[in-house]
Amino acid sequence: MNKVEIYRGWCKKCDICIAFCPQKVLEADEESYPTVVSPEKCTGCLLCEMRCPDFAIVVNKDEESRKETGPAAGK
Amino acid sequence: MRKVVKKQVLLQGNEACVEGALMAGCRFYAGYPITPATEIMEIMAEKMPETGGVFIQMEDEIASLGAVIGASLAGMKSMTATSGPGFSLMQEHIGFAGMAEVPCVIVDVMRAGPSTGLPTQLSQGDVMQARWGTHGDHPIIVLAPSSVYEFFELTVQAFNLSERYRTPVILLVDEVVAHMREGVILPAKNSLEIEERPHPTVPPEWYIPYADPGTGVPPMPAFGDGYRYHVTGLYHDVRGYPTVRTDEVEPLIHRLFTKISKDFDRLQWFDAFETEDARVTVIAYGCVARAAHRAVRQAREKGLKVGLIKLKILWPFMRRTISGILANSQKVLVPELNVGQISREVKRVNESRCEVVTLNKVDGTPIKPAEILQKLGEIYS
Amino acid sequence: MRQTEHLVHKYLRSSKRFPHIWCAGCGIGIFMQALIRVIDQNEYSKDDIVLISGIGCSGRLPVYVDFNTLHTTHGRALTFATGIKLANPRLKVITVMGDGDAVAIGGNHFIHAARRNVEIASFVLNNSVYGMTGGQSSPTTPYGVITASAPYGNLEPDFDICRLAEAAGAVFVARATVYHTQLLDRLIDKALKKKGAAVVEVVSQCTTYAGHFLKLKSPVDMMKWQKNNSVTVEKAKQQSEAELEGKIVIGVLVDRERPSYHEQYQSLLAEKSKI
Ligand SMILES: Cc1ncc(C[n+]2csc(CCOP(=O)(O)OP(=O)(O)O)c2C)c(N)n1
Ligand code: SF4
Numbered sequence: 106m107n108k109v110e111i112y113r114g115w116c117k118k119c120d121i122c123i124a125f126c127p128q129k130v131l132e133a134d135e136e137s138y139p140t141v142v143s144p145e146k147c148t149g150c151l152l153c154e155m156r157c158p159d160f161a162i163v164v165n166k167d168e169e170s171r172k173e174t175g176p177a178a179g180k
Numbered sequence: 181m182r183k184v185v186k187k188q189v190l191l192q193g194n195e196a197c198v199e200g201a202l203m204a205g206c207r208f209y210a211g212y213p214i215t216p217a218t219e220i221m222e223i224m225a226e227k228m229p230e231t232g233g234v235f236i237q238m239e240d241e242i243a244s245l246g247a248v249i250g251a252s253l254a255g256m257k258s259m260t261a262t263s264g265p266g267f268s269l270m271q272e273h274i275g276f277a278g279m280a281e282v283p284c285v286i287v288d289v290m291r292a293g294p295s296t297g298l299p300t301q302l303s304q305g306d307v308m309q310a311r312w313g314t315h316g317d318h319p320i321i322v323l324a325p326s327s328v329y330e331f332f333e334l335t336v337q338a339f340n341l342s343e344r345y346r347t348p349v350i351l352l353v354d355e356v357v358a359h360m361r362e363g364v365i366l367p368a369k370n371s372l373e374i375e376e377r378p379h380p381t382v383p384p385e386w387y388i389p390y391a392d393p394g395t396g397v398p399p400m401p402a403f404g405d406g407y408r409y410h411v412t413g414l415y416h417d418v419r420g421y422p423t424v425r426t427d428e429v430e431p432l433i434h435r436l437f438t439k440i441s442k443d444f445d446r447l448q449w450f451d452a453f454e455t456e457d458a459r460v461t462v463i464a465y466g467c468v469a470r471a472a473h474r475a476v477r478q479a480r481e482k483g484l485k486v487g488l489i490k491l492k493i494l495w496p497f498m499r500r501t502i503s504g505i506l507a508n509s510q511k512v513l514v515p516e517l518n519v520g521q522i523s524r525e526v527k528r529v530n531e532s533r534c535e536v537v538t539l540n541k542v543d544g545t546p547i548k549p550a551e552i553l554q555k556l557g558e559i560y561s
Numbered sequence: 562m563r564q565t566e567h568l569v570h571k572y573l574r575s576s577k578r579f580p581h582i583w584c585a586g587c588g589i590g591i592f593m594q595a596l597i598r599v600i601d602q603n604e605y606s607k608d609d610i611v612l613i614s615g616i617g618c619s620g621r622l623p624v625y626v627d628f629n630t631l632h633t634t635h636g637r638a639l640t641f642a643t644g645i646k647l648a649n650p651r652l653k654v655i656t657v658m659g660d661g662d663a664v665a666i667g668g669n670h671f672i673h674a675a676r677r678n679v680e681i682a683s684f685v686l687n688n689s690v691y692g693m694t695g696g697q698s699s700p701t702t703p704y705g706v707i708t709a710s711a712p713y714g715n716l717e718p719d720f721d722i723c724r725l726a727e728a729a730g731a732v733f734v735a736r737a738t739v740y741h742t743q744l745l746d747r748l749i750d751k752a753l754k755k756k757g758a759a760v761v762e763v764v765s766q767c768t769t770y771a772g773h774f775l776k777l778k779s780p781v782d783m784m785k786w787q788k789n790n791s792v793t794v795e796k797a798k799q800q801s802e803a804e805l806e807g808k809i810v811i812g813v814l815v816d817r818e819r820p821s822y823h824e825q826y827q828s829l830l831a832e833k834s835k836i
């Protein structure tokens with residue numbers, strides 16, 4: 106499974122990652138930090154990581170998603 | 181053995197400046213045309229490609245000094261030349277070069293201002309602009325030649341000082357010095373002492389760009405040398421990163437001053453003429469010093485005990501030298517082609533020791549020896 | 562457990578404190594990440610990159626990254642860049658400017674850098690406002706809106722940065738928004754590889770000051786607006802002026818060849834050294 110991690114120390118709770126995740130993997134927790142609610146739905150598209158203004162979210166792709174070609178497939 | 185006979189050449193002041201710059205190792209020139217400095221740019225346009233250097237005509241003087249600072253950061257000795265209006269436009273970048281400690285040389289061939297003023301006429305009106313033109317407290321080095329040879333010599337020295345202290349250096353030049361032609365014998369290049377900015381002696385991982393190595397002047401690598409660092413006009417810490425910490429801001433500004441002021445003894449550049457027993461001493465610079473020299477000679481012939489101090493450095497003001505003169509003379513005469521700019525400094529350091537008399541002319545024409553002689557006669561007692 | 566490394570960590574200055582100074586949701590960070598990503602993909606040496614900015618919120622970008630970095634004066638980044646490129650043509654010279662920075666105070670340099678065609682890749686972070694000074698009108702602020710310096714509405718029309726760059730002679734001109742990150746990557750890549758003056762306008766959000774006059778409440782709203790108002794160059798070709806009113810045309814607008822200044826200067830030097 107792809108693993109999405111959030112660095113809380115850098116996150117400014119702007120919601121961008123939550124709003125634009127095509128799979129609705131993320132939601133805001135009670136402190137308004139993004140949190141992964143449906144890890145199984147993550148396709149590893151990296152859009153959340155790329156759009157985070159604070160470099161506070163990082164997607165660690167599994168073997169399967171790594172093989173796919175995509176904007177950041179080489180990562 | 182072949183005897184090398186150095187030939188005398190007839191050079192215009194602005195040409196001599198270019199010769200000096202090239203000998204000092206200048207390899208980058210950016211500028212914008214303006215009378216009476218244009219010749220420097222035109223000669224540079226021809227010479228730079230021949231010496232493997234870079235010449236570029238920029239869109240204005242702000243851009244010119246920006247490009248000069250950029251080239252210096254990339255490791256090239258760099259300069260620009262302008263006159264009053266262009267010099268005004270350069271002020272923000274003069275402050276940047278001072279704050280970021282980027283060596284560069286700026287020639288201001290003065291014309292009468294304010295504003296467009298008298299574009300082709302003589303003036304010494306930029307003495308204070310050279311000192312305080314850019315905003316904020318800052319040190320500055322300003323040199324003033326009075327002959328074609330001195331323009332050559334002080335251009336070499338301007339580069340040396342600029343590299344040694346990592347600071348902008350200004351050559352403040354009278355229009356007549358820039359435009360007159362005189363026979364000069366240029367020294368061989370290897371006879372001149374050419375200084376280079378201090379380079380880091382530690383590997384990049386150990387390099388702290390703005391840490392004081394004890395001399396007040398941090399070593400400076402060129403962009404591309406492998407020492408990646410940050411340069412800013414903001415107050416910065418020793419790493420070059422912006423700071424507002426009082427314990428970092430004050431030490432920086434103090435270091436900028438003391439890296440130069442610790443050497444005040446070395447920065448007393450003047451020519452003294454008949455000063456030992458002088459009761460009245462003339463303090464002058466640029467072309468006015470030449471007129472003063474003749475006037476003092478004529479006065480001596482008449483038996484008046486008068487002397488002359490010709491200033492080659494205007495800023496930092498040579499307090500030590502001038503104080504000595506003020507202590508030993510009864511009066512000093514400060515002739516200038518402005519309403520009184522260096523004379524203010526003389527009065528400031530005088531502390532009522534002697535009478536400071538001024539002689540000012542602001543009509544675009546030179547002060548003649550006869551005018552100085554007459555004034556000397558009037559005040560001599 | 563060790564956390565996964567973000568690519569940017571390879572390039573951020575570890576001696577700088579993070580998070581960075583920009584407001585929550587500000588688009589500058591998105592651009593910064595894209596720039597780093599493309600530099601990494603191209604395996605440029607950090608030692609060869611000079612990243613230069615002017616003054617403004619965008620001006621604060623270079624200090625965070627481990628290249629040769631230079632934070633110049635307001636509007637003048639391109640002048641320093643010109644000097645650096647000519648002094649050492651081996652260096653990859655990149656400028657980052659704000660909209661006010663690039664085309665108000667720096668407009669003259671912007672025009673001449675494009676005309677001269679020195680090889681500099683320039684990125685104009687257009688947030689339609691003076692962010693750093695608190696939300697005054699910029700040359701790209703829309704007509705009629707209320708800003709800190711136009712309390713009765715902006716009486717000036719905004720202008721098109723890309724058309725200015727094109728008219729002045731830039732050999733590569735493109736536009737993206739920070740919403741369109743994949744396109745942004747491609748355009749940054751092309752700009753960095755272009756042998757000449759390249760300009761990319763990066764439409765970005767100033768969430769703190771531009772949101773209110775654009776009637777957009779949050780960073781998310783602003784990026785949705787970017788998404789919904791953008792039209793690709795290809796689609797735009799099929800649309801009329803009226804249809805394109807108020808739209809952001811994204812993609813490569815100009816890609817042409819013309820000898821760059823420093824190439825010509827190098828030939829001149831080679832010629833002179835033969836004599
Ligand atoms: C010569 C000068 N004039 C004015 C300023 C003040 N100033 C700082 S940033 C700025 C505007 C920044 O707007 P923009 O270039 O759009 O950048 P942003 O902050 O929006 O990224 C101004 C006017 C300055 N620093 N220098
Ligand atoms: S985009 Fe980044 S800063 Fe914004 S909420 Fe998500 S993780 Fe936090």
Ligand code: SF4
Nearest residue numbers: 126147148150151153
């Ligand atoms: S990688 Fe794509 S699918 Fe996965 S959480 Fe991020 S945006 Fe959503």
Ligand code: SF4
Nearest residue numbers: 584587618692767768
């Ligand atoms: S003021 Fe605007 S442009 Fe500046 S950091 Fe905040 S959101 Fe970004």
Ligand SMILES: [Mg+2]
Nearest residue numbers: 659660690692
């Ligand atoms: Mg802006």
